[in-house]
Amino acid sequence: MIRLSKNIIPSLTKTLLKTTNQNQSPSSLVFLHRQRLLSDSAASGKFSVKHEDIGRPLYFDAQATTPIDPRVLDAMLPYFVSYHGNPHSRTHAYGWESEAAVEKAREQVADLIGADPKEIIFTSGATESNNISVKGVARFYAPRKKHVVTTQIEHKCVLDSCRALEGEGFKITYLPVKENGIIDMKELEKALTPETSLVSIMTVNNEIGVMQPIAEIGALCKSKKVYFHTDAAQALGKVPINVNEMNIDLMSISGHKIYGPKGVGALYIRRRPRVRVEPIQSGGGQERGMRSGTVPTPLVVGLGAACEIAQREMAYDHAWMEKLSQIFLDKIYSKLTHVIRNGDAEQTYPGCINLSFAYVEGESLLMALKDIALSSGSACTSASLEPSYVLRAIGTDEDLAHSSIRFGLGRFTTIEEVDYTAEKTIKHVERLREMSPLWEMVQEGVDIKTIQWSQH
Amino acid sequence: MASSVTRREILSLYKLLLREADKFSNYNFRAYALRRVKDGFRDNKSLTEPKQIMKQYDFARENLAIIRRQIIVGDLYRTEKLVIESKQ
Numbered sequence: 001m002i003r004l005s006k007n008i009i010p011s012l013t014k015t016l017l018k019t020t021n022q023n024q025s026p027s028s029l030v031f032l033h034r035q036r037l038l039s040d041s042a043a044s045g046k047f048s049v050k051h052e053d054i055g056r057p058l059y060f061d062a063q064a065t066t067p068i069d070p071r072v073l074d075a076m077l078p079y080f081v082s083y084h085g086n087p088h089s090r091t092h093a094y095g096w097e098s099e100a101a102v103e104k105a106r107e108q109v110a111d112l113i114g115a116d117p118k119e120i121i122f123t124s125g126a127t128e129s130n131n132i133s134v135k136g137v138a139r140f141y142a143p144r145k146k147h148v149v150t151t152q153i154e155h156k157c158v159l160d161s162c163r164a165l166e167g168e169g170f171k172i173t174y175l176p177v178k179e180n181g182i183i184d185m186k187e188l189e190k191a192l193t194p195e196t197s198l199v200s201i202m203t204v205n206n207e208i209g210v211m212q213p214i215a216e217i218g219a220l221c222k223s224k225k226v227y228f229h230t231d232a233a234q235a236l237g238k239v240p241i242n243v244n245e246m247n248i249d250l251m252s253i254s255g256h257k258i259y260g261p262k263g264v265g266a267l268y269i270r271r272r273p274r275v276r277v278e279p280i281q282s283g284g285g286q287e288r289g290m291r292s293g294t295v296p297t298p299l300v301v302g303l304g305a306a307c308e309i310a311q312r313e314m315a316y317d318h319a320w321m322e323k324l325s326q327i328f329l330d331k332i333y334s335k336l337t338h339v340i341r342n343g344d345a346e347q348t349y350p351g352c353i354n355l356s357f358a359y360v361e362g363e364s365l366l367m368a369l370k371d372i373a374l375s376s377g378s379a380c381t382s383a384s385l386e387p388s389y390v391l392r393a394i395g396t397d398e399d400l401a402h403s404s405i406r407f408g409l410g411r412f413t414t415i416e417e418v419d420y421t422a423e424k425t426i427k428h429v430e431r432l433r434e435m436s437p438l439w440e441m442v443q444e445g446v447d448i449k450t451i452q453w454s455q456h
Numbered sequence: 457m458a459s460s461v462t463r464r465e466i467l468s469l470y471k472l473l474l475r476e477a478d479k480f481s482n483y484n485f486r487a488y489a490l491r492r493v494k495d496g497f498r499d500n501k502s503l504t505e506p507k508q509i510m511k512q513y514d515f516a517r518e519n520l521a522i523i524r525r526q527i528i529v530g531d532l533y534r535t536e537k538l539v540i541e542s543k544q
Contacts (some may be wrong), residue, residue, distance in 0.1 A: 055539035059484070070485055070526035071519075078528075317497070371539045412484035420540050 029155055031197035049157060058417045062408035063234060063352055064375060069259035069411070075305035076261065088286060089147045089294050098297045105304025106429075109253065109266050112307040112368040114242035118271060121287045122295050122303070122314055125265035126233035127157040129252035130200075132267055132290065134161040136277025137198045137250065138170055145197035149176045151183055154392040155231055156378070162200075171195070180344035181210035198227045198383045203235035207377045207390040207406060208343030209352025211239065218247030227275055233257050233265075237310025237347055240319065249275050255299065259411060260306030264299035273342050283428070317411050318350075324409050324418050325350040331422035336429055340440075341403055342391060345448040351409040356400040360432045365405060368428040372421050375406055459504050461513045469516055470497050475521045481530045483538050489523060 044439050059067070079101060087102045089095025103117070103199035110117040123129045132338075150162055152174050173191045177183050183201065199221050204211050212228060221228035232241060233254035243251060251268040255261050259364045269275050269290070279364070283292025332339060338358035354377075357365065364375045377388040396404070407421065433439040438448055470493070477489035494514075500512050 009500040053542065056536045056540040058538060058540060067484070070480075070489075070530070071522055073529065074522045077525075083481045204478055316492075414484065414487045416487075416540055 006311050012112065020224075026034070053371055056294065057371050058421060058430050059373045060407050060409070060413070060417075060421055061373050061375050062410035062413070063209075063406060064378075064408070065256045065262065066259045067412060069260060069306065069309060070111060071309055072260055072302050072305045076298045076302040079301050082329065083297070085297075087297050088284070101297055101301050102295055105300045105307075108304035108308045112241075113251065113253075113268060114244055114313045115268050116271065119243075119268055121267040121269060121302050122317065123265045123287075124263060125256075125269055125293050126155075126231060126252040126254035127265075128291075128350075129254075129265050129267035130155065130229075131161050132277055132280055133250040133252060133269075134158055134198065134200055135165060136290070137227055137229065137275065138165050139168075139278040140276050141197040142170070145195050146194055147149055147171045147173070147195040148198045148200065149173045149175060149188065149191045149196055149203070149226075150200045150421045151177060153181065153205055153207075153381060153390045155206060155233070158200055158202070159230060173430065175201075177393055179395050180347070181205060181208050181342075181390075182344055182347055183212055183217075185216060185220065192220075192224050192226055193390065196224070198225050198229055200229040200231070202231040202233075204232070204239065204349045204352070205343065205390065206234050206352075207388055208394065209234075209349045210343040210345050211235070211349060214248070215239075215246045221249075222247045233380075234352070235349065237307065237314065238321075240353065241262075243270070250277075253303075255303040255306060258306045259312050261299045261302040264296060264303045266303065268376065278289075313411070320411070321349075321351040321409055324413055324415065325353055327411075327415060328407065328418045328422050331419070332425065335426045340400060342394065342396060353407040353409070354404055355407065356396065356404040357429050358400060358403060359436050360403050360429050362403045362405055364432055365425075365428055368432065369405075369421075369424055371424060376404055377406055377407075409442045417442055461510060465514060466497075466509075469513065469520070472522055473516060473523070476520060476527065479527045480523075481534050483528070483541050485526075485530065493519075 007347050018268070031193075079098070083094070083097050083101070085092070085094030085096070086097065087098040090096075102122075106117040106120045106122075109115075109120050121129075123132065134148065134150075138146075146169065148162060148170060150158055150172065159174075160419075162170075162174075166172050175183055175187055175191060190200070199217065201212050201214075203215055204216050212230075217230075227249045228247060229250035229252075230248055233252055234257060235241060236253050237258040241248075241251075248268070248389045249270045251266065253264075253266040255264040267290075269277065273304040275289060279290050279292065281292050284294075286292050286295060329341075333356070336357070340356040340358065342356055343356040356362075366374055366376060377390065387398060391401040391404060398417060409418070421439075442448060442452075473493045476489060477493055478486060480486035480489055495514070500509075503509050503512065
């Protein structure tokens with residue numbers, strides 16, 4: 001993967017630069033990407049696998065990011081083009097109109113999760129929201145409570161925030177998860193002590209799509225008087241969430257996972273009973289002092305519009321996801337054996353399908369499936385060849401962890417795309433297995449696990 | 457706004473929406489818009505309350521305006537076609 005990007009990125013940059021130069025002539029008003037940009041550079045690369053189709057790859061990485069919904073962009077554009085005021089300017093109309101737009105967006109976000117608009121803080125994304133929640137709550141309540149509970153399958157930004165807290169003398173419990181990726185409620189209950197200030201558990205996992213029992217965790221935390229934070233970046237707008245019914249005290253929200261813009265997110269923070277955090281960023285005291293810095297009006301308007309659409313379309317989108325994932329899995333299972341679905345098959349978000357194809361090396365399969373934009377796991381760690389820590393946490397064997405691929409479906413995925421992807425996957429898994437001596441042994445009935453490999 | 461809308465007006469709006477949605481240069485947006493318009497009209501087929509019908513009619517007209525604007529934006533920044541399109 002690393003070597004591939006080394007080859008492709010410079011050539012891509014070059015072509016992009018060239019196109020920009022060409023466009024400096026005033027006569028060309030339309031920015032046209034050079035035709036066959038990706039396939040050109042890929043075909044010249046020495047890693048090219050012979051394949052017959054030409055064109056841009058299909059997008060199957062909806063957990064990494066989603067395209068902006070045209071309806072969202074339509075709401076944002078006026079704030080890029082016409083209304084540029086600073087929403088914090090109180091002395092003129094430019095400020096007022098931006099402020100009104102920001103407050104409307106705050107209501108749209110609050111509506112989606114059943115909160116009060118005053119409980120929504122705009123941030124730069126879920127990573128920032130997670131940092132403010134984990135570090136902010138832990139540090140604020142540090143004089144009395146110095147213990148935080150989280151899980152082993154959290155997103156990197158939660159785990160790293162916890163690591164930073166450990167350096168400051170906090171005690172952190174990293175809860176293990178069961179083989180299906182769900183936490184054990186008894187383990188969680190055992191982990192809670194009078195010292196515990198915060199429990200941070202994600203709603204839907206970004207790699208394997210499993211959904212934690214958020215309402216149960218919320219009820220438990222409430223009974224033990226511990227604050228409960230959940231990272232809902234992958235869940236918001238896809239599964240119903242109500243902060244009051246589920247007793248959530250803090251929740252991280254991301255814009256670009258729900259067909260909104262990148263670079264914007266939100267934090268829900270409960271007012272009754274009040275949850276207090278120590279701000280990370282110092283400055284003008286915007287967003288009730290918790291997140292200083294000018295609120296980016298166009299992005300926030302986009303987040304608001306994305307939330308409103310998500311609320312309206314949730315049932316419709318969810319039905320579509322279930323239909324597509326059923327078609328996809330039926331196709332794969334009908335043709336291939338030794339395919340393992342990572343994470344629980346029931347308690348899951350159907351748009352995230354993480355499969356391990358035994359006896360096939362994941363990176364080789366990704367290379368072969370060049371026509372499809374896929375990932376073996378989190379985008380943040382996709383540059384490394386290490387198997388995912390999430391898969392290790394659910395006890396996946398090393399070899400299977402290496403052969404996993406995540407198929408991310410979205411609102412704009414079509415049945416034709418799913419069919420194409422399933423067919424290509426089947427074709428290449430069969431091709432790669434035919435080349436594999438291990439697969440041959442399995443066909444002959446040898447149990448791979450019993451082989452004693454000699455060392456040289 | 458007028459208090460009621462005729463069956464013919466609804467049908468012509470439906471046809472107009474489909475015709476416009478088909479103009480999206482992006483394959484995925486085009487497919488979604490067509491699917492959403494068809495499903496949206498089908499789901500509201502049984503509405504009888506004039507107020508509800510009017511509300512949905514106005515909503516569809518708003519979306520028609522969005523589709524028209526976004527087709528222009530999409531045309532300004534076209535990309536290469538998807539593998540699945542060049543196959544067809």
